[in-house]
Amino acid sequence: MADLIRTLAVQYFQLVDPPTLALPPGNVLVQPAVQQALYEHMFDETLTPLPPTPYRTRVLKQILARIEESITDPEEDEILDSLMDAWGNLVVQPKPSALEQAQQLSTIKYTAPLQSPQTRERNVTILESQGLILSGGTTGNRTWEAALHLGSFLASPAGEALVHGKRIIELGAGTGFLSLFCARHLGVRGVVATDRELFLIENMRTCARLNQADGDIPFYPAVWDWGTRLEQTDEMSSMTGGGPLEFDAALGADLVYDTDLVPLLISTVRDLFSNYGVSQFITAATLRNEDTFRTFSNACEENAFSVEALPFESTPAEEQSGFFHSTNIPIRTFRISRA
Structure with missing residues (x-):
């Protein structure tokens, strides 16, 4: 019951x-x-x-x-x-009218899937819009299925082991859901949540305050336009110890959805490997279009990146116990590293 x-x-x-x-x-x-x-x-x-x-x-x-x-x-x-x-x-x-509801941000509490043994619920509170507004960059105002899939993987013992005690950077963080979950519950040394839109960064800061019931968390939102240098902020110094801005691993969900973005994404991943110390990039991809992901996979191979499919699949929707999401379209988890 x-x-x-x-x-x-x-x-x-x-x-x-x-x-x-x-x-x-x-x-x-x-x-x-x-x-x-x-x-x-x-x-x-x-x-x-x-x-x-x-x-x-x-x-x-x-x-x-x-x-x-x-x-x-x-x-x-x-x-x-x-x-x-x-x-x-x-x-x-x-x-409110339907239009007003679509434009409003709602406070949503996500709860991680149950793990065994587990003594407490692991929650993340996010301020977002569930209205499908697809213009003006507002897609970042919603937590999408691939992020919930990747969050489910990170909530597992195998996923948590990849980030615990590590310095993490997230690409295209949007609402900041993944980074906040890492910062609040997965014992990361620090996580920098990046996106190109300033209004998303400000919303992440608001979300961070909603998740500080147990004190400050090592969560640092930052604007990063791919192809430019990521600037270290004063608040990141608690993670870097005043040294250069370096990370152990990168995260990203639903970044491979347009073939036009693949060259810039590949360039950014190469930048992370070469200039920011990243050794692995963990990404979840919604396989809406096989050709799009094949373009990304081929580009990885051309740049001497290894693409490893991780043995994790979403629990069927009717059996999920947290981070509920649709499994109608396949979502896969990959580890990308230098070959």
């Missing part, structure tokens, strides 16, 4: 699309103890960060409908007052 409620609550705070939520069956939801647990873990107004009002309303409506369908004896079965009060509070809230 606790596992069912835990899975649903983790999906809820990640804002998983309501029709795909792992709702318990009606004969479970109708139980008073289960309804009370749902209220305490999902709909109590004192919880933070709460999902946006329209999302909470959709989810609770779905839950209440399933409970009502499962009531066989009105004398014995009922919906708890706590859930009905939550519903009443939600339906009177003003509703």
Whole structure:
């Protein structure tokens, strides 16, 4: 029972699309103890960060409908007052338009997949937009499936071993999800999260503050336009010890999506190997187009880079316990190093 409620609550705070939520069956939801647990873990107004009002309303409506369908004896079965009060509070809230919802940033809590043994949940809170706005660089305002796939790999013992105690740089960090997870939970010496857009860097700084409940974390956002020199900031000195800016490994998710970007990405990886001390680049690629990835793979070979497919695949969506993401399109994890 606790596992069912835990899975649903983790999906809820990640804002998983309501029709795909792992709702318990009606004969479970109708139980008073289960309804009370749902209220305490999902709909109590004192919880933070709460999902946006329209999302909470959709989810609770779905839950209440399933409970009502499962009531066989009105004398014995009922919906708890706590859930009905939550519903009443939600339906009177003003509703933003669809356009306003798409433009708003939501506070989303991602929870890592369960590992065995594990004594605590590992959460990362991100401020992002789930609206599909594909112009003006705003794709960086969303955490995409490849990042969740790579995060799932890093949450595993094999993945954590690649970054623990290391100096890490992330390319195309976007929301900063991967870097923040490394900084908060994976014991990195430091992680520099880079992107080319200043507004994304500022949003990462906001996200960093949301993840500092246990004190400062070694997370350093920085603007980096590929093909230029990465400038060391004062805050990075705690990672470098005042020495040159060097890293042990690089991370990147969903960077290989356009053949036009491949030459610049290859040049940047070569720069990391030659000038920043990087020994391996761990990347997750969504294989939307085999030709695009083949172009990248061939370019790696031409530059004497070794491309190794790591033995990690996403857990099927219906079996995931955290960092929930679609597996409809294959996502693969690769380690790139100098041959």
